[in-house]
Amino acid sequence: MSNCCSCGNNDLTLLNETLEHYASVPGSLITILQKAQGIYGYLPADVLNYISDKTGIPAAKVFGVATFYTQFRFKPVGKYLIMLCQGTACHVNGSLMLEKTIFDTLGIKDGETTADGLFTLKNVACLGCCSLSPVMMVNDETYGNLTPEKVRQILAHLREEAEKEAQE
């Protein structure tokens, strides 16, 4: 867990409602972690320790479960979370090239965030729209039938959007 962001200043009381509801229900650890990530955007170490305290589940198990599943992350994500599909259909239709394009444009690899905190890249397996492959999802928007060209345009557009927002 050395890569885990351990800033210890999160408002832990935000979790109390979830914990009241689930702490005593056996088998709820994953659900609690999902709710916690929904609240904080990721799973900071102090939140994980707090869950352990309140549920009585050993911290080792809480961390063990959290790190097992790909849904959970331990660092904050950028403003735009790029989920690049690496499923079979997208692979066959050229998703590796898109990953390269993103790396060339933003300088980030799977799991990394740009220094300006704008973009995070995450490879995922199948977004379920294989007929539009290759596909990526940025926050809630899906983009299909991608080419490196299109990806560059989309990224440039998002950056512009963010800059505009920042100015306002």
Added chain:
Amino acid sequence: MKTVKVGQGSCGISAGAAKVYSALEKTNLNAKLTVTGCIGMCYLEPIVDVYDENGELTRLVRVSENDAQAIADFVNTGDASKVKKLLVCEEDSLFLKKQTRIALRGCGIINPDEIDDYVENGGYTALKKALTEMTPESVIEEIKIAGLAGRGGAGFPTWFKWNAARASEGEEKYLICNADEGDPGAFMDRAVIESNPHNLIEGMLIGAYAIGAKEAIVYVRAEYPLAIIRLERAIEQVKENGIVGENIFGSGFSCSFRIKAGAGAFVCGEETALIESLEGSRGMPRLKPPFPAQSGYWRKPSNINNVETFANVSWIIENGGEEFAKLGTPDSKGTKVFAITGKIKRGGLVEIPMGMKISDVIFDIGGGMKTDKNFKCVQLGGPSGGCIPADMHDTEIDYKKLSATGAIMGSGGMVVMDESTCMVGMARFFLDFTAKESCGKCTHCRIGTKRLLEILDRICKGEGREGDIELLEETCNEIKAGALCGLGQTAPNPVLTTIKYYRDEYEAHIKEKRCPAGECIDLLKYSINPEKCIGCSLCSRKCPVGAITGEIKKTFTIDNEKCIKCGQCLDACRFGAVEKR
């Protein structure tokens, strides 16, 4: 009154169906506007279906929000002139005509958010029949007559599992639906849940009655948010209507129902790992036996089936097992849903009777390749499956016949590849997936998949060694024999089948440092033929990394150090001057 239905499965929404819907709402459309799930023709999304007063269907495809007014005018006046370009063509409508829909019935027709729509189409009559007219034993008998086999991959007879769970000692039993759908490139289960969630609930309740479970749980893959929303809504509706809960239909049978969202781990599709995950632990498989039927969720008797398996159940109870068994082959009864993707022209969801030939699915229904290259092979069963080469295209879709090729029926992923796909690269792709997804519990899988990946990696990079093919085969056999669960036991399949059918490609990579399909980037080299180049600079403008330089009207050159081998220059050049080796 006419009805206008906008297909809103995940793929439809990704293609812009929600925008089309809101645009239609803003027009003067004089018809009932509703939503439906996945019609299955994902390649034509967004799709708008217009039903006239007599139920006659006009299908409009590849619609955009800008077409909304034209559609409204067409619906209001009946004048199709403005929507001509949107009308589905004859060829495309064949896509559905050649299918037989049991598990997918209602998908793309009913509104998944309305229980009334499901009930009006005959929904929940099978459940009522089972609960009020049949004993649990006779339900199991009907499933046995139907010959229904598990659609999650292994094809185990469903009646047998139900019977075992029923026979197990104990009052507390669980019925679990496996909606973890881990095969990347497959989306059958998602489509069923998004398009017809009540059909799943009905099948599960019948199963719960048959085994004597008081709680039914659906374990849904985390990446399927829309499926979770629709299923949650459907559960609310059945609760309100007394279809789950206490004393259902006055039969004395009670059963509760809930969803559990997974958290992203392929191994959790394996039933004992799924149970561990349901209990809030790391999804690591348990040793079998004991089987879940004896000791499953919280060590109580449990039965786990796939979504599609359950989606067949209400039809069987309604129409009888014999009707179901009339479809298919002696070994494989009924229908199977496939998600066809890859280099196929008409990609989408297909449900066909067992026994159909692979070539019929790919060419008659799927329309063949979308590229100008030839059909090379089809991959079934994802990371646990294997490929079937083009020259075996007349293999029938049947559990035994598919297994005989080295591939498996799988859960329904069918990825079609053309000659531009490298088979060594494909094996590498799957091993990369399984090596990452291996849970680490057993050594054979944890280390074995890594070793396979390393060998495949070096072969793709042109660093393969003499004897690597034999080393792969040996390692594969060791893993198959030694792995704890199905993940490891089947992980070698993509390697073994590609070696079996495409050994020459492996040899070309190892001995000649050449990728016959032209896909392995490290073995590729792009260059510009000075004889053909006219110096138009198009390639240089297309190059994403500025690797092509030159002066207008003179020959351009590619800097191979910078080149990322994306092939855009090759596609861009109108004079055939860019060459790939």
